[in-house]
Each structure stands twice: as structure tokens, then as C-alpha cells.
Amino acid sequence: MAENHSENQTDKQGLKRVLKMGDLIAFAIITMVPIAPMGIYGVVAVLSKGHVPLAYVIAACAMVFTAWGYGQFVQRYPEAGSVYAYVRETFGANVGFxxxxxxxxxxxLIPALVILVSALWLQALTGVSMMVWAAIFILAATLTNILGIELTAKVSNILFYFEVFVLIAFIATAVYKIATDPALSFTLHPFYNPDSFNFHAVLTGTSVAVLSFLGFDIMTTLAEETIEARKIVSKAVVLVIPIVGIMFVSQTYLGAVIHPGYEFADSDVAFYYIAQEAGGKWLQMLCLLGTIMAWGIGDTITAQAGISRVLYSMGRQGHLPRIFSKLHPKYKTPYVSTLIVAFITVPLVYLLTLKDLSSLVNFGALTAFALMHIALIYRFVKIERKPSHIIMPFIGFCITGTVWYGLDILAKGVGVTWIVIGIIYLAVITRGFKVKTILPVD
Incomplete structure (x- = not known):
């Protein structure tokens, strides 16, 4: 095995296996953002009728089974992978596509979502239109990703430690507030309030809460660089869910106790006001800064970098027009794909609400997770002849399907339309499904 490899080298022999379980879990937590619920708390609260921590518990349960499914596929295909790779290996290239x-x-959609969250929080603080802030975030992320990806790697660890500090500060202050304020008490109402509980409402809230868990699967793409990947990655991908689940449920439970109910001056920035109720202006500013840094800076740069590289890869493989694979002559970054992502993000931020974007993002994730569960069930029954092993993926599929059912009608309509477009596009590039190999797009 070669001792060194370039950043963009994809040959398996060039990837040094140095990562351990702790490295993978830390990387996934950084990607998922420890304070992620703060950005969408109000949306989940309104949809679930105040049962935010319950929505996160259900979301965590769904993700545990999904993570277990990922772990099973990693054991069978330890090479860097994804839902696409796992479904492709089971059902073939077309279904995988x-x-x-x-x-x-x-x-x-994720770049638009993370930008909108930060822009809305800054609008609440400054009174300056969120479109101005959105433009600043888009421009900054685009320039950073064109100039080079190194900044993302350098900043991510700093952001992670700051986010953990913000989370600890909020939890400590909120616990003190509840313990010393006679009007407040530690209660189970955030998990079940008979006056407002509605199961379908909780499912709808859960369908948005799932958003906070997206990114747990990032470690499966690092399998080629992990020591004993089959063993380590399959365990780490499952362990990370309860770890972040505790973080998410803790902050949302305390937020629900501090501010009972689900009525806010502006639900899009609900946690901004909850932080002030919990600890005053200083905590409000700290949570604001944490959310902006996590969503507006860290997530915006990484989300845009991620999708631009996916488009670059698809262009290089011929699944998209070749222009998507063009690299900047000086910085060697996929600048065309990056610019295209930026141009797509602008109208999305302007036209869609936080609720709409959250639901649409989760449609894609939940549908892909459901396909992964189906692929695992098929593999156990038809390929490996182990029908007794289908219990876990079957439960995972049922929970994922139930949460999917809670998505709003807009998300389902747009999502199904997107899939239909994909099928039509696939039919074109495979000449009506007559060839097994996807043809290059000129």
C-alpha cells in the first residue's frame, strides 16, 4: 500500500487505513451538528403540537434501525459506499441509480435549508432582510469552495467544540432556570400532553425532526480509510445514533419545559426566544452565534461542497453533461458544479419556507432509507437464504414508512415528481432500459 496519496485519489491502494471508531463517531457528530434541533425547533413544535422531544425519540428509533442496516451492508461491502451503492449491488445499476x-x-436542497435557517435568525436579530443574509452566505460559501476545500477541514473541528460548548451552556442554564423558577417544573408533558397529543401530528413533526440525524452515514464513505472497516464501521454507525439522540432529546426537552406549548412570535426562530427565556440576552446571543456558525458557515460550506462534488462525479462518469466535471485550472476544484449549485440555491431560499425545505429534504432521505431496508430484506431472503434475519430491516422499514407517511402533501408531490423525472432521465440514458451500462451524456 502506498504511504501517501493525493486528496483526490480514489484508488483503494492509495487510501491509508488510519481511522478508528472514535474518529468515525466524532466525524459523524460534527457532520450532524450537536445543536441541530435549535434551527428547526419551532417547525417541529408546531407540527407535533408541542411534543418535540417525543418526535426526536421516534426519529432516533427510526435511525437506529436504519444505521443497523447500513452496518450490515458495510460488513458485506466495506469499500466506501452509500445507499446508492448498496441498492445497486442488490438490485442492479438501474434501481441503484x-x-x-x-x-x-x-x-x-440542503444548502438552501441551512442558509435559510441562519438568515432567518439574523433577520430576527438585526431586522435586515433574510435575503441579504442569504446572499452573503451563498457568496461566501461559493468563493470558499472554488478557492479550495482546505478551509472546511480546518474550521470543522473548531466549530464542533464551539457547538458542544453552546449545548452545555444551554443545558446547564436551562436546568438551573427550571430548578429555581417556581413556575416551572420537570414534567413529562413534552413527551405526552393529553390536552394536545395527536399521533399524526407527532409523526408529521418526526418527519421534520429526522433532518437533524442526516449525516450519520458519512462514516460509511470513510470505510476504505478505517482500520478493520467491516467490524469498526458497522458498530460505529449504530453507536453514533444514541449519542446524538441524547443530545437532541436533552435540548428539546429543556426547551419545551422552558416554553410550554407551541405558540411563538415567530416559529422559524423559536429557539432564539427560548434561549432568552432560559438565560437572558447572553444565552440568546450565544445560541444565535452557535446556530449561525453551525448552519450558516459550517453546514453551508460542507453542504455546497458535497453536492458540487456529487455533480462533478456524475459528470465525470457520464451520468450528467460533461460540463459538470470541469475543474478550475488553478484551484483544481469543481467550480462549474459549485456555481450551478449556488444559482439553484438562490430561488430555493426565496420561494420555499423552512417547513417546505425541511420536508422535501426528508422525503429524499426517508425514501432512500426505505429502499435500503428493502434491499437488505431481499438480500437476506433471496441471496443469502437467511429469512430469520429480516426482522430488523422489516421493523426499520415499517418505522421509516410510518415517518414517511407523516410528510406533508407538498413534499410527497414534489418528491414523487422528482423520482418520475429520474426514471424518465434513466430511460433516456439507457436507451429505454435496453442497455445495462448507463451511457455517457455529451
């Missing part, structure tokens, strides 16, 4: 096309919807 549809799985990849479905998850692509996530990647396209």
Missing part, C-alpha cells in the same frame, strides 16, 4: 437520484434531492 433511482436510489441515488432520490438521495440527490437531499443534496440539492
Amino acid at each position: 433511482i436510489a441515488g437520484w432520490t438521495i440527490l434531492l437531499d443534496y440539492i
Whole structure:
């Protein structure tokens, strides 16, 4: 095995196996963002009628089974992979393409989502239109990703430690507030309030809460660089869910106790006001800064970098027009794909609400997860002849399907339309499904 490899080298022999379980878990937590629920708390609260921590518990359960499914595929295909790769290996290239096309919807929308969250929080603070802030975030991320990806790697660890500090500060202050304020008490109402509980409402809230868990699967793409990948990655991908689940449920439970109910001056920035109720202006500013740094800076840069490289890869493989694979002559970054992502992000931020974007992103993720569960069930029954092993993926599929059912009608309509477009596009590049190899797009 070669001792060194360039950043963009994809040959398996060039990837040094140095990562351990702790490295993988830390990387996944950084990607998922420890304070992610703060950005969408109000949306989940309104949809679930105040049962935010319950929505996160259900979302965590769904993700545990999904993560277990990922772990099973990693044991069988330890090479860097994804839902696309796992479905492709089970059902073939065409079905794999549809799985990849479905998850692509996530990647396209996530930059707009994370920018909108930060822009809305800054609008609440400054009164300056969120469109101005959105333009600043888009421009900054685009320039950073064109100039080079190194900044993302250098900044991510700093952002992670700051986010953990913000989370600890909020939890400590909120616990003190509840313990010392006679009007507040530690109660189970955030998990079940008979006056407002509605199961379908909780499912709808859960369908958005799932958003906070997206990114747990990032470690499966690092399998080629992990020591004993079959063993380590399959365990780490499952362990990370309860770890972040505790973080998410803790902050949302305390937020629900501090501010009972689900009525806010502006639900899009609900946690901004909850932080002030918990600790005053200083905590409000700290949570604001944490959310902006996590969503507006860290997530915006990484999300845009991620989708631009997916488009670059698809262009290089011939699944998209070749122009998507063009690299900047000086910085060697996929600048055409990066610019295209930026241009797509602008109208999405302007036209869609936080609720709409959250639901649409989760449509892609939940549909892809469901396909992964189906692929695993098929593999156990038809390929490996182990029908007794289908219990876990079957439960995972049922939970994922139930949460998918809670998605709003807009998300389902747009999502199904997206899949239909993908099928039509696949039919074109495979000459009506007559060839097994996807033909290059000129």
C-alpha cells in the first residue's frame, strides 16, 4: 500500500487505513451538528403540537434501525459506499441509480435549508432582510469552495467544540432556570400532553425532526480509510445514533419545559426566544452565534461542497453533461458544479419556507432509507437464504414508512415528481432500459 496519496485519489491502494471508531463517531457528530434541533425547533413544535422531544425519540428509533442496516451492508461491502451503492449491488445499476437520484434531492436542497435557517435568525436579530443574509452566505460559501476545500477541514473541528460548548451552556442554564423558577417544573408533558397529543401530528413533526440525524452515514464513505472497516464501521454507525439522540432529546426537552406549548412570535426562530427565556440576552446571543456558525458557515460550506462534488462525479462518469466535471485550472476544484449549485440555491431560499425545505429534504432521505431496508430484506431472503434475519430491516422499514407517511402533501408531490423525472432521465440514458451500462451524456 502506498504511504501517501493525493486528496483526490480514489484508488483503494492509495487510501491509508488510519481511522478508528472514535474518529468515525466524532466525524459523524460534527457532520450532524450537536445543536441541530435549535434551527428547526419551532417547525417541529408546531407540527407535533408541542411534543418535540417525543418526535426526536421516534426519529432516533427510526435511525437506529436504519444505521443497523447500513452496518450490515458495510460488513458485506466495506469499500466506501452509500445507499446508492448498496441498492445497486442488490438490485442492479438501474434501481441503484433511482436510489441515488432520490438521495440527490437531499443534496440539492440542503444548502438552501441551512442558509435559510441562519438568515432567518439574523433577520430576527438585526431586522435586515433574510435575503441579504442569504446572499452573503451563498457568496461566501461559493468563493470558499472554488478557492479550495482546505478551509472546511480546518474550521470543522473548531466549530464542533464551539457547538458542544453552546449545548452545555444551554443545558446547564436551562436546568438551573427550571430548578429555581417556581413556575416551572420537570414534567413529562413534552413527551405526552393529553390536552394536545395527536399521533399524526407527532409523526408529521418526526418527519421534520429526522433532518437533524442526516449525516450519520458519512462514516460509511470513510470505510476504505478505517482500520478493520467491516467490524469498526458497522458498530460505529449504530453507536453514533444514541449519542446524538441524547443530545437532541436533552435540548428539546429543556426547551419545551422552558416554553410550554407551541405558540411563538415567530416559529422559524423559536429557539432564539427560548434561549432568552432560559438565560437572558447572553444565552440568546450565544445560541444565535452557535446556530449561525453551525448552519450558516459550517453546514453551508460542507453542504455546497458535497453536492458540487456529487455533480462533478456524475459528470465525470457520464451520468450528467460533461460540463459538470470541469475543474478550475488553478484551484483544481469543481467550480462549474459549485456555481450551478449556488444559482439553484438562490430561488430555493426565496420561494420555499423552512417547513417546505425541511420536508422535501426528508422525503429524499426517508425514501432512500426505505429502499435500503428493502434491499437488505431481499438480500437476506433471496441471496443469502437467511429469512430469520429480516426482522430488523422489516421493523426499520415499517418505522421509516410510518415517518414517511407523516410528510406533508407538498413534499410527497414534489418528491414523487422528482423520482418520475429520474426514471424518465434513466430511460433516456439507457436507451429505454435496453442497455445495462448507463451511457455517457455529451
